[in-house]
Amino acid sequence: MNKDADRNPPHATSDLGRRVAARRAQLGLSCEDVAERAGSTPGYVAYVEEQVPTPSIEFLVRLANALETTVQDLTGYRADLAPGGVHAGHRARMEEVGEAECWELLDGHGVGRVAVEGRDGLAVFPVNYQVVEREIVFTTAADSILARASASGAEVAFEEDRLDEAFSQGWSVLLVGSVRRVSDETAVRRIMDAGRPEPWAGEGRDTLVTLSPRRVTGRRIRVPGAPGTPSGSVAQGPSRA
Known part of the structure; x- marks a missing residue:
């Protein structure tokens, strides 16, 4: 595994970056691993973690899937909300x-x-x-x-x-x-x-x-x-x- 898997930026400058870095570390993935899963580049994954990015919703969906989570969890949309507020799925x-x-x-x-x-x-x-x-x-x-x-x-x-x-x-x-x-x-x-x-x-x-x-x-x-x-x-x- 690339040493990048253990990389922990001293201060991510966005909540999204911190959540992405924490989730990547939890899964034991490198930036290269995430980039391959998300169809991106390691440099852009690192940029998302360390800067103040404005990624498209299409990329956020791919990134969330790569990190085996959801866009809402990555963006912190539900951080202070009780879970389960969305509608039931079709033919669940x-x-x-x-x-x-x-x-x-x-x-x-x-x-x-x-x-x-x-x-x-x-x-x-x-x-x-x-x-x-x-x-x-x-x-x-x-x-x-x-x-x-x-x-x-x-x-x-x-x-x-x-x-x-x-x-x-x-x-x-x-x-x-x-x-x-x-x-x-x-x-x-x-x-x-x-x-x-x-x-x-x-x-x-x-x-x-x-x-x-x-x-x-x-x-x-x-x-x-x-x-x-x-x-x-x-x-x-x-x-x-």
Whole structure:
């Protein structure tokens, strides 16, 4: 891989540039890789990242496809908006996702939601997670609802999803199982070696918790003609809600 894959400009001068550079780094791609995917040149991809570009919508669409994302995500159009506000896709269908693919979709780490029963009833919290040996690992505050649930081995639900609002399609993965605190030094070291999840909420969340799922399920919405949809895909009647 070209050393350009590790290139991180000291200061991109546009939000678009920062988002493009961050997404490229996340995928482990060089400017050459992105340029080949987008039908452009490495120099122009670097210019988009480092300057204040005014690319055409046609190029933005190609760039978003090259980076496996959407124009809205690259431009930050939905940064402060709740997802799912666009209309449903034409002839959309829902498919079940197998367990092996569910783990692939979780992609080793990310931000998901945990639903847990607390003193005041059900509560849902976003968490930064890491996948370690088919378990979900996250950190929380020692006095949090999640920490109390893990002390008793309570059962929780964990959900992660992705939406492609440009084409009204996406997927979701649901894991259900018990949570427990991690205190054994060997287990803590194993998790640290795999990459400890860093909460966006900041410091003070040092209690390691693991979710051991007994059930892993997923669903995907496909729209005929959208990227990633097999050719000839057609709707097969209504799906269960």
